[in-house]
Amino acid sequence: MRIGEVAAAAGVSTRALRYYEEHGLLSSQRSPSGQRHYSEDAVERVRWIQALFAAGLSSKAVVELLPCVHIGIATSAIIERLEKERARIDAQVRDLSATRDRLDEIIAAAHDHHR
Secondary structure (H helix, E strand, C coil), X not given: CEHHHHHHHXXXXXXXXXXXXXXXXXXXXXXXXXXXXCCCCHHHHHHHHHHHHHCXXXXXXXXXXXXXXXXXXXXXXXXXXXXXXXXXXXXXXXXXXXHHHHXXXXXXXXXXXXX
């Protein structure tokens, strides 16, 4: 797949794909004319990268964790790191839920006051 095809299928920019390559998150083969060509699993890999970034992981953490997340093979140290990241995300979810609940209370109170 060419860079534009992967970008379109994964919903990212070609710039993002180049960034991922620069940071060792994604790889491509170059054609004789210098065009990037990606394997068929590149779209799924990019989606994983996006999900890990959306979860708040740094590019360094994603580089470390992506191989085991992508293929399901991990060392005990990586499993421990994944568990810590999951606990951090759980805490974020709890905080966001509490914030949403508080906003719901404010919205309800504002509606009651407005009526």
